[in-house]
Amino acid sequence: FVREHWSTGSALLLEGLAASGGGQLAWYALAVVAGLEAVGHLQAAAVVFGPVNIVMNGVLLVAIPPAVRIANRSYSALWRACLGAGAALALVAVLATVGACLVPESVGHAILGASWVGAILIIPTGLAFAASAMTLGAMIGYRAIGVAIQTMWLQIGWLPVNALAAVGGYWLYGTPGAAYGMALATTVFAGILWHQLYRRLHKMNPQTAT
Numbered sequence: 001f002v003r004e005h006w007s008t009g010s011a012l013l014l015e016g017l018a019a020s021g022g023g024q025l026a027w028y029a030l031a032v033v034a035g036l037e038a039v040g041h042l043q044a045a046a047v048v049f050g051p052v053n054i055v056m057n058g059v060l061l062v063a064i065p066p067a068v069r070i071a072n073r074s075y076s077a078l079w080r081a082c083l084g085a086g087a088a089l090a091l092v093a094v095l096a097t098v099g100a101c102l103v104p105e106s107v108g109h110a111i112l113g114a115s116w117v118g119a120i121l122i123i124p125t126g127l128a129f130a131a132s133a134m135t136l137g138a139m140i141g142y143r144a145i146g147v148a149i150q151t152m153w154l155q156i157g158w159l160p161v162n163a164l165a166a167v168g169g170y171w172l173y174g175t176p177g178a179a180y181g182m183a184l185a186t187t188v189f190a191g192i193l194w195h196q197l198y199r200r201l202h203k204m205n206p207q208t209a210t
Contacts, residue, residue, distance in 0.1 A: 011148035018155035022162045029163040030170060030178055038175045044115035045125040045179065048100045052093050052129055056136050059089060067144035075205040078144055079198070086137020090130040097126025117175075124179035131186040138193040141201070150196065154189075161185050 031039050063085055071078045101119040108116035142151050162185045169181025 011152040015148065015152040015155045018152070018159050022155070022159045025160065026162040026166045026182060029167050033167050034170050034175065034178065038170070038178065040115050041117050041121060041175055042125070042179055044112045045117070045121040047112065048122060049093070049096060049125060049129045052096050055092060056089055056133055059085065060136055060140065063140045064143045067140050071144040075201045078141055079201055082137045082141040082144075082197070084137075085140055086134040089133035089136060093126055093129040093133050096129070097122060100126070120176050121179050124176065124183045128179070128183035128186045131183060131190045134190040135186070135193055138190065138197050141197050142193075145200070145204070147200065150200075151193070154192065154196070158189055161189070
């Protein structure tokens, strides 16, 4: 079993390390450029979406087996199912964003203290989570067709982009700019994943996504 799945398992491991490493690199770069206070505000905004993150990771785990069965039946159906899963999770992130923006300032400060800054960071952070949800939808498709090497290289190649986007955003518009920079980077990455998934599925079946 280990020999049979070694290449896939090692690719998934490297992909996970690259994904988490990209986020950490962005935080460290911001800490150097903007200071720890800015990083604290951004991480506080991310904490608000902790439950959304748990839901997204849970869906990724439970959605792959049925996605494999769908892929065995129809690649077009797989494409639609992955789009639906990503859109549904993105909607959850949007609703969480709206809910968090409605939290009274006194409640936010009671929970997160001085790190709470309200909608100015909640909105871009929510957009980033919505983009991550669409990324997850594409990842379900990749896993269902047994593709790991391609997504590994995409994650590795994207490793420094979040940091560059965060630092660039900070230089343009301070801490909110950093949040919007990371949201933009996540959105672009989601678009790349979906484009590559479409091309792969279309190559496997020209009737896909039509």
